[in-house]
Amino acid sequence: MNLKRLSGIKKTAAYIFLFIGAAAFVYPFIWMLMASLAPEKDIASFALWPTSIGLGSYVQVFEKIPVLRAFLNSMIVSLTVTFFVVVFSSMTGFALTHYEFKGRDAVFYIIIFTMSLPFQLTLIPQYILMVKLGWTDSYLALTVPYFISGLGIIIFRQYFKTIPRDLFDAARIDGCSDLKILFSILLPNAKPAIITVAILTFMGVWNDVLWPIIVIRNENLMTLPQLITLFAVGGKAESQLGVKLASAVLLAVPVVVAYSFFQKYFITSMASSGMKE
Amino acid sequence: MGKKKLTPYLLIAPYIIHFGLFVAFPVVFSLVLVFHRWNIISPMEYVGPGNFIRLLGDTFFWQSVLNTLYFILIHVPLQLLIAISFALILNLPLRMLGVFRAIYFLPVVVSGVVVTILWQQLFGYENGILNRLLTYLTLPRIGWLTDPDIAMPSIAIMATWKNVGLYIILFLTGLQTVPVQLYESADLEGATAWQKFRHITIPMINPTILLVLVLSTIGGFSLFIEPYVMTGGGPLSRTLSSVLYIYKQGFFFYHMGYAATMGVTLTAIILVVVIIQKKYVERNT
Known part of the structure; x- marks a missing residue:
């Protein structure tokens, strides 16, 4: 199985699967990092990028x-x-x-x-x-x-x-x-x-x-x-x-x-x- | 010569002392505790089988066992399925596999507390990412942590996300031990991909399946920090895990004898479940 060449379609499907998996594991961490830098009122609403960034929460x-x-x-x-x-x-x-x-x-x-x-x-x-x-x-x-x-x-x-x-x-x-x-x-x-x-x-x-x-x-x-x-x-x-x-x-x-x-x-x-x- | 004979005993002395103090004594002492009522401060009071009688009638304890089994019943198959799927793909001749493997493993190394605090927000009812996604798809919101029927499955999903990377690696290691010749001769006989998976891959990685099954089941019985942080055991005690209940009995109410009784009983339950799993996997391959 390993030695056989994969067809292009199968290969693409495999990569898509792997990328979706990777996004599912990484996105929550990125969101957490951004939310910790965001102003409190922003956190509830942004999905990827808050309106402004600061270290207030850390302080x-x-x-x-x-x-x-x-x-x-x-x-x-x-x-x-x-x-x-x-x-x-x-x-x-x-x-x-x-x-x-x-x-x-x-x-x-x-x-x-x-x-x-x-x-x-x-x-x-x-x-x-x-x-x-x-x-x-x-x-x-x-x-x-x-x-x-x-x-x-x-x-x-x-x-x-x-x-x-x-x-x-x-x-x-x-x-x-x-x-x-x-x-x-x-x-x-x-x-x-x-x-x-x-x-x-x-x-x-x-x-x-x-x-x-x-x-x-x-x-x-x-x-x-x-x-x-x-x-x-x-x-x-x-x-x-x-x-x-x-x-x-x-x-x-x-x-x-x-x-x-x-x-x-x-x-x-x-x-x-x-x-x- | 006498000195030489002594050397190995000196080498294992730390182990033996540690074993005596931190393993043997606690195990024996827990068997004493189960027959006593004790809050550590006042003298121990012998109650005979009282703790076990109380345990039999304690609906919270049995609820906690059922909750834990329910968690295992969702978490373990989900984990097996996802881990095998990713391992099969990571075993293909593709690029950047190391990067993907490293990413999938990330939640494994991070503390469970981090994951729990993070997912508590993702599960949020009003503004959690998951419900916002559902709203965007014009689907109704889900009370991930507030609906009594859904809270435990939610925790099981989160635990799978946290741990699956480890099991992907274990399966990948297992898959790499399967001899390629087996697949080649199956190809010559015209076997389909599913037949090869069912009749070659599964039997060959059987030890890994058993290992993953046992490890994640024992992990399931240890469920504590997730409900402790996220739900406190609620709603309606539906996420009260056995360890969380032992913790509450032992360290909120200082019912040492009773908490030890639950520990002993839970150990017996774990043993039975693991033995059943072993028998089942060994018979079906």
């Missing part, structure tokens, strides 16, 4: 909620979690591939089992744990529970399997300690796995709303999506569309910028989140 967002602080919180939380997930996942994945030890298979099955547990089961008891540990309203609640990722371990395990044992054995003969082998020989050779795990983790934490809403009540510790969500739901936006949409744009921009630079990595990484089977 209001910055006046009403601590956007920069929330952005900083989100960065701190997402980067911390990403760092620890990469370190701990690679350690566990390394142990599972390069060592024979009692209980290795059991650990592997526990990882698979844990991955298939729906979060609905553990949401309430995890919250209670945060309360009892005194971690609510702190970065601890936003980060530590996410330090381990089953998928991350699986990805590193797959990758380490492809690295020849000789490399490992040779380093050992040279007298390297096992941790040194992992962090200075294996990991620098595992960039694709690191990128995949890092993007998946970062995106997952960056976009999460439910958990922050539950464990953080202090506005100064809120993550950006949480702050924007509560802004949109609560009364602070005062049903001003432009302000609401401007806050949504602010939330989208960092991710869209990152995506436009590393688009290929994003797509392959996030598609590999489906390789659980």
Whole structure:
């Protein structure tokens, strides 16, 4: 099918289909951007281009909620979690591939089992744990529970399997300690796995709303999506569309910028989140 | 030698500690919670099967389960259909495919909150783009988020728009594993395009279909932020999803035991649905 030439009509039809699809995905974003720049009275009526453009809505967002602080919180939380997930996942994945030890298979099955547990089961008891540990309203609640990722371990395990044992054995003969082998020989050779795990983790934490809403009540510790969500739901936006949409744009921009630079990595990484089977 | 034997255990120690604290303990504790009434502050009170009895009679809970299943019933087939269609076209020898793929994937990376705030405006009754388009076509307006019968389908459409890019990529990956020779020999036997699709493509991408089915179903059971932001569960509780109801019971009323009971029950429901899907897909191929 792939090799056959397509007739001109079929080709045109395919392109039309693809363009309509692309418009359906892009137009709402463009409209949102324009509406966030438009004067409030315009938003309800324009379809593509408002009568005038200004940053008024953005100024209001910055006046009403601590956007920069929330952005900083989100960065701190997402980067911390990403760092620890990469370190701990690679350690566990390394142990599972390069060592024979009692209980290795059991650990592997526990990882698979844990991955298939729906979060609905553990949401309430995890919250209670945060309360009892005194971690609510702190970065601890936003980060530590996410330090381990089953998928991350699986990805590193797959990758380490492809690295020849000789490399490992040779380093050992040279007298390297096992941790040194992992962090200075294996990991620098595992960039694709690191990128995949890092993007998946970062995106997952960056976009999460439910958990922050539950464990953080202090506005100064809120993550950006949480702050924007509560802004949109609560009364602070005062049903001003432009302000609401401007806050949504602010939330989208960092991710869209990152995506436009590393688009290929994003797509392959996030598609590999489906390789659980 | 003893030190060498210890190394793997040291390497997995963080995992084991984390598992014990944040997985094993919560799972076991949720099984304790279901038999208690507790608001975290005052002492736990043992109620036996009380929470389950209450759950059986709680029309809001069952409404929320039905709402969630209704969402899944619209969202999942829609997602499968659109994702396969786009994947089939993106698998053709055309130009600029990378650009299209990147565009379709855009909503996947953007936060659900952004998408929800945006679509709330598109769905607006008076001046939303969708209703303005309908008016332009001299069709009646639709109460996308205000009509009790339509609100959940609207959310399902939005969720499909948000997620379909990921599933397009998954199907595309699946399609690229189908050996070209199969199509060539089918061509020699004079098979139609539909026959090739039904008897070669579908069976060959069966693992992908199952994967997409299971992933989007589990995603459907997680429905929270969309109704939380857009409708608050209304109108008439028709968009009250199960997770939203658990959230309300747990974090508005602090009914920890009861909310945990709903979590356990929902987990059982998810398990049953996913097993049925697996059996169904495996049997039909």
